[in-house]
Amino acid sequence: MVSSEDFQKAVELIDKSETILITAHIRLDGDASGCMAAMDDVFTALGKKVKLLLLSPIPEWYRFLFTELPPILGDDVSLEQLQQGQFADPDLVIIVDTNSYSQLPEFEKYLKQADKPVLIIDHHATADGLGDVELTEKDAAAAGLIVYDFIKYAKWPITEKIAEALFVAAATDTGWFQFNNTDSRVFNSCAELINAGANPAQIYYNLYQNYSHQRFKLKAAMFNTLELHLDGRFATQHILLSDFAQSGAEHKDTENLIDECRRIRTVEAAALFVESEDGRFRCSLRSRGAVNVGKIAQKFGGGGHKMAAGLFLSHPLEKAKQLILTEITQQFEKSDSK
Template sequence: VVDTSAWQQINDVRKVLEQTAAKKVVIDHHVSSDDLGAVEFKDTSASATGVLITELAEFLGVTLAPSQATALFCAIATDTGWFRFPNADARTYHAAGRLIEQGAQPSGLYRELYERSSLARLKLHSIILSRVTLACDNRLAFTYVCRKDFSETGAHPTDTEDLVNSGLSIDGVEASFILVEQLDKRIKASLRSRSDLSVAAIAETYGGGGHRQAAGAMLPGPIEAAQANLLNAFKSAMGVADEQSPSE
C-alpha cells in the first residue's frame, strides 16, 4: 500500500487486504494513520512517498529505468506543488536530482500534466470557478462539482484535480476546499491551506486525513449538507463567529 495509511482511501480493496494471508507493507509519509495490519515503512518528515521509494532504491543499489524514474519524479513533483510548497526541502531536491540522473524528464512530464487539456475539462473548470465563494472574513474560498456537471461537459472526475489550489490564489485567502459529488452520492472533499491552519485536523474529524496544508475526506451527501458541515468546521478552526451568507 503506497502513499496512504487510511482505510477510507482504499475502501474498494479493504476486504482483500483484510483477508489475504500475504504480507502487507505500507510505504507512506502521511501523519494520519489507521492500523492496516501491515509492516510500515513510514516517514512523516518526507515531502512525498516518492522520496522514500527513491531513497530505498538508492540504499539497495537499484538502478531505475527512465520510466520508473519519471514516475517517481511525478510523485514528488505533484506532492510538492511542483516544488512550490514549503515541504519541498533539500532532501526533496536531492531525490529529484537523482531521478533526473536516471532518466526522469521533468519538462515533458510538466507538459503532460499541466499544459494539455480537453475542451470538456476547460468547460468544467469554467463552471467550477464560477461557483467560487468566499467565507470566514474572505479568508476561505470554496466551490463544488455535481455529477451533472460531468455529464453536461463530458469531463472526467480526474479533471477536478488541483483545482482546489485555485482558491488560494485569491488575495487574502488562507484556505480553500472543493467538494466533488461521487457516483454513490458521497462527497469527496479536498482541503488546502497556506497558513498555520491544519486542514488535516479538519479532515480527520470526517475520517480523512493528510498533511497540515493538504488533506482530504469523504463526507455523506447531499452536497449542501457537506458544504454546511465543512463551513462550520472551518469557522471554528479559523475563530470566526457566525456570519452573513458567504460572498460570491
C-alpha cells in the same frame, strides 16, 4: 529518514518474493502512480513477477508513466478473482501512499482475508498499521522520496523511466515545488533524478499542459461557483453531477482543481465539494498553514495532512458547506489567538 533496519527488512521481503502485487490508494494521484510505475520497473528488472492493481481509473495525465495500463479492481478484475488467486498469487503485497483501510475500498476485503505479508510505503499522518514492514515518514514530501531512498539503499539500478516516475511523484505531491512541503530533500532528490534521466520540461508538459477540452470546461464551470468567506480567507467551490454531464468530464478530472482558487491573494484555506453518484459530497480541503485541515477531515472520518485533506459528507450541499465553514472558522479563531 527511514531506519536502515526497516529498509533491510523490506529488502529481505522483496528478495524472498517471486510474485509481488502492488497497489495504492483509491483516486490515485501522481505520487501513487509514480511509485507504482517505478517499483514495477525496479522489481521486474530483479526478475520478479510484478502485478499492478488500481482501485480506480487512472487520470489521463499519468498514463504516460505506464507502457501498459494497470487493471482496475472492480472493472477489469473482480474481487472474487482477486480473492481466488486468479489475478495473482503474490508472496508479497506492497501498498504505497496510504496506510488506511478507508483509502483501500474493496481491496480491504482481500487484505483481511488473504493473509499475505504486506509492505507499506507511506508519508501520511493517519495510519491503520497495515504493514508487516512499514517504510513510513511523515516528513517526506512524497512517498516517492521514500521509494527513491529505498532503491538507493538496496543499490538497485535506476533507469531513465524509473527516474521520471519518481520525479513525477515528488513534483506532483509538492504541487510542482510550490507547497510548504517543498524542502531541500525534494530538490536534492529531484536533481539526482534529473541526472538519472528525468526530463522536467517534458514531464511538466505531460502533467500540466495536457488537459482534455472536457476537463477544461469542468474547470470553467467550477470557477463560476467560487465563494469567499471570512474576509476572503476561505474559498469554497463545488462541482455537481450536472457539471460532469454538461462538460463531458469525469470524476478523475477534478484532481488538483481545488488548487486554482489559492491564486487569490487573500485565500488561506479552500474547500472543493464534488457531488458523487451516491449523492454524497466529497470535500477536498487545502490550507496554507494557518488551519489544520487534516484535523477537520479526521473529525468527519476522512484523512490527510495539515495542508491537504479530504472527507465525505452525506448532507445536501448547503449544509455540507456550512459544516465545513464552521470548522474552518473555529480553526482560524484558534490560530489567530495564538
